[in-house]
Amino acid sequence: MTSVQDRTVSTAEETERVAADLARTLRPGDVVALDGELGSGKTSFVRGLAGGLGCEGVVTSPTFVRMQRYTGDGGEFVHIDAYRFEGDADLAQLGWDELVDDRRAVIAIEWAVRVAHALPERRVDVTLAYAEGDARIIRIRDRRQEFATKVCGVCGQSMPARAEGAFCSERCRGADLRRWLDGVYAIGSIPEDQDE
Numbered sequence: 267m268t269s270v271q272d273r274t275v276s277t278a279e280e281t282e283r284v285a286a287d288l289a290r291t292l293r294p295g296d297v298v299a300l301d302g303e304l305g306s307g308k309t310s311f312v313r314g315l316a317g318g319l320g321c322e323g324v325v326t327s328p329t330f331v332r333m334q335r336y337t338g339d340g341g342e343f344v345h346i347d348a349y350r351f352e353g354d355a356d357l358a359q360l361g362w363d364e365l366v367d368d369r370r371a372v373i374a375i376e377w378a379v380r381v382a383h384a385l386p387e388r389r390v391d392v393t394l395a396y397a398e399g400d401a402r403i404i405r406i407r408d409r410r411q412e413f414a415t416k417v418c419g420v421c422g423q424s425m426p427a428r429a430e431g432a433f434c435s436e437r438c439r440g441a442d443l444r445r446w447l448d449g450v451y452a453i454g455s456i457p458e459d460q461d462e
């Protein structure tokens with residue numbers, strides 16, 4: 267269940283607004299993978315994300331800076347530009363694994379295609395493309411829902427949110443049914459006891 271949304275924009279401000287809307291749904295640990303040709307608005311999009319996370323007015327095109335960290339009202343925000351990356355070693359050097367595992371910051375990575383296989387599957391893909399005139403189409407493919415989890419009502423084990431029902435297995439479903447029946451008998455047995 268991937269949600270795909272296309273938005274057409276014609277100014278950098280509109281691009282920022284679309285990004286700010288997305289930012290409001292982002293939580294620490296979320297990864298936004300950005301792709302699109304030069305000049306298609308990736309940096310505007312990142313600026314909008316930063317704004318939406320409460321880090322106003324700090325994002326510049328990080329042509330020679332590989333990683334920038336910001337702190338805002340919405341928590342930490344890390345901006346990585348993979349444009350000049352030559353391989354995964356460049357990403358590893360930035361402490362990528364810790365960054366992803368810590369889940370303390372929202373991470374946006376430009377030119378994500380260059381490090382595609384290092385990206386977590388649970389992420390939001392954003393692709394910016396040229397359209398007619400000054401227009402751009404922003405495609406937001408949100409894959410977070412596929413990896414959302416819920417908790418089994420009996421054993422507490424986490425399971426995919428898309429799983430049917432409230433239990434992780436037949437065993438837990440059965441245990442819940444027994445618990446329910448025990449409750450019914452327990453309630454039913456009180457008057458009988460009083461009758462004796």
Ligand SMILES: [Zn+2]
Nearest residue numbers: 418421434438
């Ligand atoms: Zn269970």
